[in-house]
Amino acid sequence: MENRKWISCPICGNKTRLKIRQDTILKNFPLYCPKCKLEGLIEVEELNVKVIKEPDA
Numbered sequence: 001m002e003n004r005k006w007i008s009c010p011i012c013g014n015k016t017r018l019k020i021r022q023d024t025i026l027k028n029f030p031l032y033c034p035k036c037k038l039e040g041l042i043e044v045e046e047l048n049v050k051v052i053k054e055p056d057a
Contacts, residue, residue: 003047009033010040010051020044028052 007018014035020026026044033039041052 005047007031007042007044007049009036009038010042010049011038012036020047020049022047 003022004019006015009016016033024044029042030039031042043050
């Protein structure tokens with residue numbers, strides 16, 4: 001069985017509705033949190049979730 005993990009919201013820390021596997025790769029993925037109703041950009045590689053800071057326009 002492959003290693004799987006729930007993605008947590010980078011803003012409030014609650015569990016989102018997405019699961020990732022060890023071979024999942026996401027680049028510039030807009031992650032929406034149903035609890036805090038905010039969206040943040042993330043990158044995922046080998047179960048490591050990294051929050052992308054957006055430059056202010």
